[in-house]
Structures are given as C-alpha cells and as structure tokens.
Amino acid sequence: MSLAASADRPVTVVGAGPVGLVTAWSLADAGLPVRVLEADTVNRTDWRASTFHAATMELLAGIDGGVVADEMLARGLRVPRYHYRDRRRGLVAEFDLGLLADETRFPFRLQLNQQRLVEILLRRLQELGVAQHFSARAAGLDQDAQGATVTTDDGASYPSSLVVGADGAASAVRKLLGASFEGVTYPQRFLIISVAEDLRAEVPDVHADLAEVSYIADPDEFVFVLRTPESWRVLFPIPPEEDPAEALDPTALQRRLRGFADIGRDYGILDRQIYAVHQRVADRFHDGRVVLAGDAAHINSPMGGMGLNAGIHDAVDLGRRLVRAAGAGGGAGDLRGELAAYDTVRRGVALDYVRADTHRNTQMMAERDPAVRAENQAALRATAADPAAARVWLRRASLLTAVAEQGIGRPLDAAAS
Numbered sequence: 001m002s003l004a005a006s007a008d009r010p011v012t013v014v015g016a017g018p019v020g021l022v023t024a025w026s027l028a029d030a031g032l033p034v035r036v037l038e039a040d041t042v043n044r045t046d047w048r049a050s051t052f053h054a055a056t057m058e059l060l061a062g063i064d065g066g067v068v069a070d071e072m073l074a075r076g077l078r079v080p081r082y083h084y085r086d087r088r089r090g091l092v093a094e095f096d097l098g099l100l101a102d103e104t105r106f107p108f109r110l111q112l113n114q115q116r117l118v119e120i121l122l123r124r125l126q127e128l129g130v131a132q133h134f135s136a137r138a139a140g141l142d143q144d145a146q147g148a149t150v151t152t153d154d155g156a157s158y159p160s161s162l163v164v165g166a167d168g169a170a171s172a173v174r175k176l177l178g179a180s181f182e183g184v185t186y187p188q189r190f191l192i193i194s195v196a197e198d199l200r201a202e203v204p205d206v207h208a209d210l211a212e213v214s215y216i217a218d219p220d221e222f223v224f225v226l227r228t229p230e231s232w233r234v235l236f237p238i239p240p241e242e243d244p245a246e247a248l249d250p251t252a253l254q255r256r257l258r259g260f261a262d263i264g265r266d267y268g269i270l271d272r273q274i275y276a277v278h279q280r281v282a283d284r285f286h287d288g289r290v291v292l293a294g295d296a297a298h299i300n301s302p303m304g305g306m307g308l309n310a311g312i313h314d315a316v317d318l319g320r321r322l323v324r325a326a327g328a329g330g331g332a333g334d335l336r337g338e339l340a341a342y343d344t345v346r347r348g349v350a351l352d353y354v355r356a357d358t359h360r361n362t363q364m365m366a367e368r369d370p371a372v373r374a375e376n377q378a379a380l381r382a383t384a385a386d387p388a389a390a391r392v393w394l395r396r397a398s399l400l401t402a403v404a405e406q407g408i409g410r411p412l413d414a415a416a417s
C-alpha cells in the first residue's frame, strides 16, 4: 500500500505549531501535496520552548537547502557552554559542547523562542504554496482504507490521504483516535518569568560565573535560567499547595526573582507563564491513516529542552517515511510498514531517551536527600572533568545519540538489520 497523496487528497497536518509545520515543510520540500489546519486565528505568540539542540539543527539544515536553519542561526543565540550549579554553593560542573565540534556543525545549544521558528516556517510554506487554514479546529475524524477525512468545527471537511495530528498536548486527533495518554503529572507546576535585565550582572557572588544556560539545584527551590535573544528566562517550581494565581501576582513574581538575584529594584518582567508539567506518552503513534507527532504524542518536563526537539525529530522521521511511502524515488511505497516503524522507533525514543532523561534531570534539580545530592554532584563533576565521559553525556543531551542509535526515517530494510 502506498501513500497516494494528491491535490484532492493531500496529507492534512492538524496544528500549525513547530512540529506540524516541520512535518508540512518536509513533505512540501519533497513535492508532496499537503495542507495545514490550525484552530487559532493567527500564529500563537506565547513564549514556550527556546532550545534547539545540535541533532535538531542538523536535521533542519538538511531540508530545503538549509534556508530555515540559516535564518534560525542568524536570529538565535549560540550557547556553547552550560552549567549544573548548586543554589547555595555555586558551580558544580561545566559542560562544553565544543567537544562535539568534530561531529556536528552545531556544537552549541541554539536559543531561540519556538514561535520564531513558527514564523519562519509559515512564511516558507506560503512561498512553497502550501494551503494554510486558520480558524480551522479539527473536531471529527473518519477513516477508511483509502484515507481519512478531518472535519472542522465550522462544518468544513478535508478529505486526506493521511492525517497528522500535531495539535499539541490536548490533541483532539489523539482523543478522536481513542489513544490513551499514559503517564504522570508532577505535583509541582513550573513558573517561567522572562526579564529584561542581564541576570549575570545581578546574581549573588556564588553565581558570578553563571552560564547562559544553568541548571541550579536546590532542595527548597531550584532555579533554571536560560538566555534567549530577547530576554533571560528564569524557571521556578511552584509547590502543589501554592495557588497558581498567587504565584503569578506581580509582588510574588518580584519576590521570587529578587530571592534569586536581588537587583535592589523591581525587575522589568516581559512575560510570565505557569504550567503543569507532565510525563506522558500516547499508547500508539499511529492508527490506520492517522499519525500523532510532537506534544500530541508525548509531553515531558522541560528540563533538558528535549520535548520540542524530539517532536521535530518525529516530524522529520515521518516526513522521510511518507516521501518513501508515496513512491518518490521509484519504489512501490510501503505505507503500512513505514507507519509501523515510525510508531516503534519514535515511541521508543519518547520513552527511553526523552522521558528517562528529562525525568532524571528534574529529579536531580529538586533532590532533597543531602547524601544523594552530593552523590549526584560528584558524578556530574567527574563526568565533566573527563573528556571522554563528557562527550558521551553531551551527545546524549543534544539527542545525537538517539539519532545515531535509532536513526531518523531509517529505511525499513536498514531498521530491521
């Protein structure tokens, strides 16, 4: 069975977030008919993920002559070194992505708000002639052996050769499939505040050498700071008993920020968000002619910046498989086999790499037992001090290991070997 995508029955991508748009772009770049449906009236502008790892930049640079990756590089901030720190004692370990310079063109974390990528992709998709339907909320789904049809809440229907549900954590497509979303929700929420000030100028002496990405452990209140081109962002955990509305109160925001770095006056707050943190993975990533990708398929703690990156990897993996399944390059196309492989490989990565590592990172930040905390910090120090061990650590953290071990859209005969 091949993917018979046509102008009448294109691939329909539900959700114009970063994952849906990378999926649509990789298909359009290969000449496959594709359309995008987005529930919102316009591109969302809320501030969310802002880290792109080396493996992700490599994948994006391989599509469409690298035009999107080039623009991201021009607009983003390159952060080659990042820290694990202790809130009371300062630096624990510094990791230098420069150690990977012999295997990636991108030996840094590229810091760029995800909505900049969305903006760039919407423009590029327009240039490539991809239909973008805004105010089109997917509300119904039917499928048969030939394809699937999405209906939107305005009553329109979109016959499709295949439907990709990239409609985020509360995915309607996932719910319409009846797929479960197993996992846990952490008891604490995360508060992210973006500020205009340069945090490095204001932190206590113990953090005077703060890197632009720093994970700062503390048994009472850990802090994660990262810099983007527009601002510094500071993440705090909010205990379960604290009312989210109170945590967002301007006085409480200032108290938290000044508790970390007191600048002697109020901060200029550019943005603040509070959100529940989950570790959940859908029980299947495809069902017939419907596929899930990105947050619709898996959601994670942001510690390590892996959720969005893994979602983009889903998109590129799926794109390569669908292009083959459409018979591009002369083969007959094995849609069923490609989708089964997508399900196995990408669900495996979500469970064994992303969930495992982001959960461990989150636990480490909040560890309350002093003995375990000391053990964790000694292990981090030893890893960072040994170039071979640091390399293994950095390859895994930047998702290069997952890509090397599991492949991205690896051909079926290669996947079996």
Ligand SMILES: Cc1cc2nc3c(=O)[nH]c(=O)nc-3n(C[C@H](O)[C@H](O)[C@H](O)COP(=O)(O)OP(=O)(O)OC[C@H]3O[C@@H](n4cnc5c(N)ncnc54)[C@H](O)[C@@H]3O)c2cc1C
Pocket (backbone or CB within 6 Å): 014, 015, 016, 017, 018, 019, 020, 037, 038, 039, 040, 044, 047, 048, 049, 050, 051, 114, 136, 137, 138, 139, 166, 167, 168, 169, 170, 171, 172, 173, 192, 273, 274, 275, 293, 294, 295, 296, 301, 302, 303, 304, 305, 306, 307, 308, 309, 311
């Ligand atoms: C406040 C916040 C902070 C975050 N910070 C981090 C971070 O620091 N690091 C990190 O790695 N991750 C972070 N994340 C997670 C990260 O933002 C997501 O992993 C990423 O957005 C996933 O992209 P996506 O395209 O799969 O989904 P989304 O970005 O959620 O996009 C889904 C799109 O689908 C649309 N949609 C929804 N329902 C429908 C429907 N029925 N029909 C049509 N369209 C629909 C939505 O409007 C949206 O445009 C954060 C998330 C939040 C909420």
